[in-house]
Amino acid sequence: MSVRAGVIVTGTEVLSGRIIDRNGGWVAGRLRELGVDVGHVTVCGDRPDDLVAQLRFLVAEGVDLIVTTGGLGPTADDLTVATVAGFCGRPVAVDPALEADITGILRRWRRLDDDAPLPDSLAAAIGKQSVVPAGATPVAPTGTAPGMAIPAADGLPAMLILPGPPRELQAMWPAALAAEPIAAALADRDEVTHASIRAYGLTEAELAETLRRAEHDVDEFSRLEITTCMRDGEVEIDTRFPTAAAAAYTELKALLRRAHGRQLFAPDGETLDELLAAALDGRTIATAESCTGGMVAARLTDRAGSSSYLLGGIVSYANSVKTGVLGVPGALIDELGAVSEPVAGAMADGACRVTGADVAVATSGIAGPGGAVPGKPVGTVCFGLAVAGRPTRTVTRVFPGDRAMVRTLATTYALHLVLDALR
Amino acid sequence: MSVRAGVIVTGTEVLSGRIIDRNGGWVAGRLRELGVDVGHVTVCGDRPDDLVAQLRFLVAEGVDLIVTTGGLGPTADDLTVATVAGFCGRPVAVDPALEADITGILRRWRRLDDDAPLPDSLAAAIGKQSVVPAGATPVAPTGTAPGMAIPAADGLPAMLILPGPPRELQAMWPAALAAEPIAAALADRDEVTHASIRAYGLTEAELAETLRRAEHDVDEFSRLEITTCMRDGEVEIDTRFPTAAAAAYTELKALLRRAHGRQLFAPDGETLDELLAAALDGRTIATAESCTGGMVAARLTDRAGSSSYLLGGIVSYANSVKTGVLGVPGALIDELGAVSEPVAGAMADGACRVTGADVAVATSGIAGPGGAVPGKPVGTVCFGLAVAGRPTRTVTRVFPGDRAMVRTLATTYALHLVLDALR
Numbered sequence: 001m002s003v004r005a006g007v008i009v010t011g012t013e014v015l016s017g018r019i020i021d022r023n024g025g026w027v028a029g030r031l032r033e034l035g036v037d038v039g040h041v042t043v044c045g046d047r048p049d050d051l052v053a054q055l056r057f058l059v060a061e062g063v064d065l066i067v068t069t070g071g072l073g074p075t076a077d078d079l080t081v082a083t084v085a086g087f088c089g090r091p092v093a094v095d096p097a098l099e100a101d102i103t104g105i106l107r108r109w110r111r112l113d114d115d116a117p118l119p120d121s122l123a124a125a126i127g128k129q130s131v132v133p134a135g136a137t138p139v140a141p142t143g144t145a146p147g148m149a150i151p152a153a154d155g156l157p158a159m160l161i162l163p164g165p166p167r168e169l170q171a172m173w174p175a176a177l178a179a180e181p182i183a184a185a186l187a188d189r190d191e192v193t194h195a196s197i198r199a200y201g202l203t204e205a206e207l208a209e210t211l212r213r214a215e216h217d218v219d220e221f222s223r224l225e226i227t228t229c230m231r232d233g234e235v236e237i238d239t240r241f242p243t244a245a246a247a248a249y250t251e252l253k254a255l256l257r258r259a260h261g262r263q264l265f266a267p268d269g270e271t272l273d274e275l276l277a278a279a280l281d282g283r284t285i286a287t288a289e290s291c292t293g294g295m296v297a298a299r300l301t302d303r304a305g306s307s308s309y310l311l312g313g314i315v316s317y318a319n320s321v322k323t324g325v326l327g328v329p330g331a332l333i334d335e336l337g338a339v340s341e342p343v344a345g346a347m348a349d350g351a352c353r354v355t356g357a358d359v360a361v362a363t364s365g366i367a368g369p370g371g372a373v374p375g376k377p378v379g380t381v382c383f384g385l386a387v388a389g390r391p392t393r394t395v396t397r398v399f400p401g402d403r404a405m406v407r408t409l410a411t412t413y414a415l416h417l418v419l420d421a422l423r
Numbered sequence: 424m425s426v427r428a429g430v431i432v433t434g435t436e437v438l439s440g441r442i443i444d445r446n447g448g449w450v451a452g453r454l455r456e457l458g459v460d461v462g463h464v465t466v467c468g469d470r471p472d473d474l475v476a477q478l479r480f481l482v483a484e485g486v487d488l489i490v491t492t493g494g495l496g497p498t499a500d501d502l503t504v505a506t507v508a509g510f511c512g513r514p515v516a517v518d519p520a521l522e523a524d525i526t527g528i529l530r531r532w533r534r535l536d537d538d539a540p541l542p543d544s545l546a547a548a549i550g551k552q553s554v555v556p557a558g559a560t561p562v563a564p565t566g567t568a569p570g571m572a573i574p575a576a577d578g579l580p581a582m583l584i585l586p587g588p589p590r591e592l593q594a595m596w597p598a599a600l601a602a603e604p605i606a607a608a609l610a611d612r613d614e615v616t617h618a619s620i621r622a623y624g625l626t627e628a629e630l631a632e633t634l635r636r637a638e639h640d641v642d643e644f645s646r647l648e649i650t651t652c653m654r655d656g657e658v659e660i661d662t663r664f665p666t667a668a669a670a671a672y673t674e675l676k677a678l679l680r681r682a683h684g685r686q687l688f689a690p691d692g693e694t695l696d697e698l699l700a701a702a703l704d705g706r707t708i709a710t711a712e713s714c715t716g717g718m719v720a721a722r723l724t725d726r727a728g729s730s731s732y733l734l735g736g737i738v739s740y741a742n743s744v745k746t747g748v749l750g751v752p753g754a755l756i757d758e759l760g761a762v763s764e765p766v767a768g769a770m771a772d773g774a775c776r777v778t779g780a781d782v783a784v785a786t787s788g789i790a791g792p793g794g795a796v797p798g799k800p801v802g803t804v805c806f807g808l809a810v811a812g813r814p815t816r817t818v819t820r821v822f823p824g825d826r827a828m829v830r831t832l833a834t835t836y837a838l839h840l841v842l843d844a845l846r
Contacts, residue, residue, distance in 0.1 A: 015448065053462075075627055121629060284741075294720030312739045318707075321735035355748065
């Protein structure tokens with residue numbers, strides 16, 4: 001049996017492009033991992049009629065579950081619960097237990113005592129967020145807004161109403177799946193497996209050629225649903241298959257390793273950040289950044305527990321900081337320019353010396369849009385890598401794209417440089 | 424007359440959430456700026472049936488224009504032109520002029536001489552990308568794939584087929600709008616104005632209350648389409664209105680200033696980054712970061728031209744870097760802990776001293792998930808602000824959310840702290 005679902009993302013700020021939607025794809029992706037077939041994600045603004053039109057569309061498409069995101073806030077333009085309830089012909093009423101929960105949450109957030117009077121605006125907001133459609137199961141709030149799970153009935157599919165802030169939505173997901181109306185709607189799904197491989201330094205064209213070969217060489221290749229995706233210079237190869245077709249995936253993976261072994265840095269989908277933390281293996285690291293301006297350090301510190309290996313970094317944007325803090329010889333900068341391998345190498349050495357780290361990586365480049373000089377176009381980035389007990393290495397790359405892309409690609413490259421050296 | 428449009432984003436990698444869509448909102452936003460009413464953005468995978476279902480949905484909704492993005496590549500799963508042409512009942516044929524153009528582009532890309540033979544795979548790809556539906560106007564490629572503009576006819580709206588890579592799409596946009604079938608579809612649009620206000624330190628509930636008051640107090644309030652959006656601790660208030668209703672917007676803005684004057688840091692929608700660059704007014708700035716780990720410096724250097732005021736920063740994640748590089752007294756850390764206002768103040772002072780900057784901002788906090796101590800829960804962040812010629816200031820905030828949210832909110836807070844002090 002195949003279970004089908006559709007996702008509706010609500011919010012004028014998403015529809016108008018002022019906010020990039022991070023919910024539609026996330027929800028669709030999680031459903032697909034569960035073996036649910038998702039054919040449509042739709043986005044509408046805050047007009048109830050547009051939401052109703054999209055609900056009607058998905059119902060006509062015959063889906064078993066509709067997930068909505070957003071429109072659960074306290075303001076007048078947040079209308080999802082009322083609109084979906086109306087569409088389902090379910091009256092709404094304030095749920096006193098839910099109201100008490102939300103009041104408690106808001107008192108804690110605002111540090112109000114239990115007996116302090118609530119401001120009127122807050123009381124109104126709580127009342128609005130405590131409303132539940134008849135027959136629906138509320139899902140406990142992870143911010144202030146609860147989710148709602150509405151059972152399939154009267155020819156309508158099950159509906160799951162989730163909040164808009166991605167963190168709240170993602171935190172609520174496990175409880176939402178466990179809510180009885182949703183568990184019932186998903187009960188008959190196929191069992192599928194997902195697997196990822198990450199590669200660096202591989203073009204999509206090279207990969208496409210290997211996959212064409214795999215089509216002939218791998219038994220039951222057609223049961224593998226493969227999607228490839230280029231992100232920040234890495235290629236992610238995602239495969240979804242009926243769990244019964246695991247042997248075909250094993251064959252594909254072996255074929256990819258034979259063809260691109262060196263580039264497949266994460267054959268089981270591990271992230272660069274995880275692998276780097278493991279490869280450091282007790283050593284400490286520091287950064288010296290010019291064009292990436294702190295992005296390498298910020299990425300390293302994204303990971304909880306990074307304080308056990310990241311000592312710190314120097315953002316040496318101005319040359320005076322390169323010389324004054326990192327000890328890069330001024331003559332080197334005068335002679336070769338700040339964007340040069342010797343300067344990047346001296347920056348890495350300086351970061352080790354100044355912080356006492358075992359490993360340091362440095363970036364110095366031209367992120368653009370200005371700053372290009374003859375022989376050094378926008379996108380040119382020099383890297384330095386210092387590892388205690390080894391000679392300092394340097395390398396230059398020219399990255400495509402605009403300022404943001406050059407900085408992002410340079411950040412990823414810097415981390416791959418470290419991973420490669422430590423493995 | 425109101426002109427209505429819908430947008431269809433195609434691509435399994437977008438539908439499944441592995442790639443964040445950057446086209447749907449962009450196209451919808453540009454159309455809205457032109458005064459076009461966009462009610463729906465839909466996303467489908469590479470299955471032609473799903474695309475046809477979405478086309479049918481938008482036609483039933485009565486739109487005047489449908490814009491599709493993606494599915495114009497050379498591979499077998501790129502089916503947009505054939506599917507849309509089939510839906511419109513228009514036969515397709517290779518356009519020899521277009522074929523010659525694309526051949527020229529690919530020869531230049533691959534550095535092939537004019538008389539060098541083309542590889543078979545390339546010839547097939549060119550043939551596929553040169554196909555034009557009968558009656559459609561091709562839009563010149565900005566990558567290798569041309570766009571297609573199909574006139575409204577036989578009860579169907581005009582259709583604009585655009586490529587998937589955001590850069591290609593955006594580069595093609597002006598020519599696409601100028602194509603006769605699209606210009607004709609948009610001819611009757613309303614003239615609208617967009618305006619934004621940004622606030623910091625204002626809750627959505629407070630704003631909602633003010634807007635409820637505005638509903639009574641502002642003449643023609645109903646002509647203002649207002650959307651509010653919380654992002655990284657800032658609230659963005661976007662308003663779209665018929666240009667003829669400008670007086671109502673002026674009244675709303677005055678009312679918001681009376682109610683929340685201090686919090687409206689950008690009454691004309693300027694970004695924090697722009698305002699900060701202006702407020703520095705020739706002064707230089709540096710950072711000293713612990714829990715934000717480089718994010719403040721990275722955000723400052725996002726902006727092209729930041730090298731004229733950002734000298735650099737120290738990511739002092741380990742205490743040894745706080746003492747060794749920034750000169751924070753070790754006794755202060757031993758006595759009060761690294762997450763304390765005196766340490767944050769000393770970090771800011773140290774950043775000024777070490778880099779020679781006029782202004783420095785420092786962060787030291789507990790981003791979590793671990794690290795909380797009695798009296799300092801996860802989310803506690805101490806800030807230091809040093810401005811030449813003034814006593815160093817410090818402040819402590821406790822931010823909600825997980826590690827990523829605490830770090831993001833602390834980064835925004837640090838920049839607002841600087842802006843407030845310099846204004």
